[in-house]
Amino acid sequence: MNKSTTWESTVKPILVLSVSALVVSLLLAVINSFTAPVIEANEKATTLAAYVEVMPSVSSAADLEEVTDYTTPGVSGVVKYTDGSMAVKAGESGFDGGIVTVILGFDANGTVTGIWVDASTQTSGIGSNVANADYLAQFNGMDGTQNITAGNGYDSYSGATYSADALFAAINDCINCYNELA
Template sequence: MSKTANSSWETTGKPIVVLTVISLIVSLLLALVNGMTAPVIKENTRRTTLAAYVSVMPSVSDAATLEEVTDYTTANVTGVVKAPDGGIAIKAEEKGFDGGILTVIMGFDANGAETGIWVDASTQTKGIGSNVSTDDFLAQFNGMDGTKNIVMNQDFDAYSGATISSTALFAAINDCINCFNELA
């Protein structure tokens, strides 16, 4: 082999092969880590959702008593459970600021009155959009008629300075209301 061909291999070919092998090894390791963590993440999400369902339904103390409902078609609704007393909890997700998902779980009694609301706005800007999930802000919805859609800044207030997150919150609440009406 000539000195020029060997030099070309050392400066061009060898680095490409080494980087390709390293990339394949790292990709394999990432796939293995994802395979191990995905079930754990899924289980943690399931537990959080069940706890939120229970928290918005005062008549329910154990998630094991909830029955999953699947016969709904309302857009953006990702889960529905029914309690033995006829109460229902509905989970809806809407895109908020920067496309982050804002999740709302609303509880309704058998007559459609709101019994609780749980909001995960952790994907929204901390200290601004995330404030739509504070207990003080959500208190305005306590006992609302859960059978009628609501209008932001007309029926209830938006969070000042968090228009996009507030819009997502109101849309998700209306998704829950629409699903309740679909199932009622």
């Protein structure tokens, strides 16, 4: 075997592939550096809008105060309003590791004033149905100081066991955090 054959059949393809991979990796890193702040800002805006949605006494997200002194696992955000109402955001792992995110609003007495759910990571048309308004209506007005379970006054979602279990776990995370801070 001569040197020319070794270069053409072994070294050159490895070199070309390595340089190509390096260039593509650098381009992806540059694109990520531009899009990451935009994605983060959009997620924050969506969360703030959901906080306002579940707290009927609040008209603007600017009126909310962030709370950071909680230790409840699964909770990723808490805000409160001057009238004693509060909103808690939690997420739990559903089907295939996708996160079901829940934001519960509570009035000063611990009654649930609203629920917002993002189940977009769940199977479309099955697990994602745990975010349907008709299904979520069962949680409005519930006593937000007591943990809940499927079958004890609250229906699970047939055919979406993992997603429904994640929903109930995230709701209970919100309730536990409310009780911790109340």
